[in-house]
Amino acid sequence: MSDNDVSNTVRPPTKRIRSDHDHSKASTKASEASRDSESKEEDKNEDNHEDEEWLKQPPFSVGADKDGWETKWRESCWCGKVAFVYNEDPSNSKICHCEDCQRLHGAPYQHSVIFHKKNVRLDSDADPKWIGFLSAHGQVHPLSSTPTPLPRKVSCRACGSPLMDEGRNMIMAFPPSFEWTRTHKEVKQAKEDDKNKDNDDNNNEKKGSHGSEGDSGKGARKQQGFPSELRAQCHIFYERRCVDVKDGLPKWRGHKEQSELMGEDEK
Ligand SMILES: [Zn+2]
Numbered sequence: 001m002s003d004n005d006v007s008n009t010v011r012p013p014t015k016r017i018r019s020d021h022d023h024s025k026a027s028t029k030a031s032e033a034s035r036d037s038e039s040k041e042e043d044k045n046e047d048n049h050e051d052e053e054w055l056k057q058p059p060f061s062v063g064a065d066k067d068g069w070e071t072k073w074r075e076s077c078w079c080g081k082v083a084f085v086y087n088e089d090p091s092n093s094k095i096c097h098c099e100d101c102q103r104l105h106g107a108p109y110q111h112s113v114i115f116h117k118k119n120v121r122l123d124s125d126a127d128p129k130w131i132g133f134l135s136a137h138g139q140v141h142p143l144s145s146t147p148t149p150l151p152r153k154v155s156c157r158a159c160g161s162p163l164m165d166e167g168r169n170m171i172m173a174f175p176p177s178f179e180w181t182r183t184h185k186e187v188k189q190a191k192e193d194d195k196n197k198d199n200d201d202n203n204n205e206k207k208g209s210h211g212s213e214g215d216s217g218k219g220a221r222k223q224q225g226f227p228s229e230l231r232a233q234c235h236i237f238y239e240r241r242c243v244d245v246k247d248g249l250p251k252w253r254g255h256k257e258q259s260e261l262m263g264e265d266e267k
């Protein structure tokens with residue numbers, strides 16, 4: 001870990017793509033070291049394999065056949081221990097202002113995007129032992145590392161970041177946890193990384209260019225700002241809002257198409 005890692009943020013120096021600290025030698029080494037110690041731990045826990053059946057199911061699918069998989073999006077928690085990758089754009093996106101979403105996210109509203117489970121998988125760099133489950137059945141469970149009945153909320157047990165709501169066939173993920181290019185500085189950095197990577201590839205063809213990047217694949221987008229593919233299409237439960245949102249999108253008082261539309265300032 002270099003001094004550089006702690007100068008701007010208290011976020012742990014786990015490898016994340018599209019951040020200021022990407023691809024630093026220090027973080028790559030740290031992630032390789034932790035992978036080594038994990039594989040040793042796995043060897044010790046051989047009798048637990050039956051309990052880990054859920055890891056073979058979507059949206060986790062650890063070790064599933066990767067042929068034809070092309071990562072389009074990567075979603076990661078604040079500390080970087082849990083990450084999911086997506087090979088499609090979402091089919092739908094909305095912003096919910098209901099009280100459940102406000103409380104569960106500690107935020108004025110929840111922005112979610114919908115994917116089919118077959119388009120999601122756990123990133124190969126993620127550590128499944130940090131996945132936390134919370135049953136959404138109305139009973140309150142402690143954050144559990146054992147899957148609770150569906151539907152359930154999936155988060156990181158280390159940092160608490162919410163990552164998705166999991167249903168039977170679909171999942172709702174949260175675009176603020178997706179990796180997109182937030183700042184002008186990141187765009188610049190991505191361009192430099194690309195240049196360096198091209199040089200590395202030329203000097204070191206056999207090594208494989210994505211060895212230390214999990215499923216993240218492609219490197220950063222060259223455009224700054226929130227991606228249009230993840231943009232919300234409407235607001236629901238707008239009557240219960242903490243903040244007015246003047247984005248010109250339709251605002252439903254309650255559920256979409258089952259309640260009335262509201263003005264952006266209307267109570
Ligand atoms: Zn985390």
Ligand SMILES: [Zn+2]
Nearest residue numbers: 096097098101
């Ligand atoms: Zn809600």
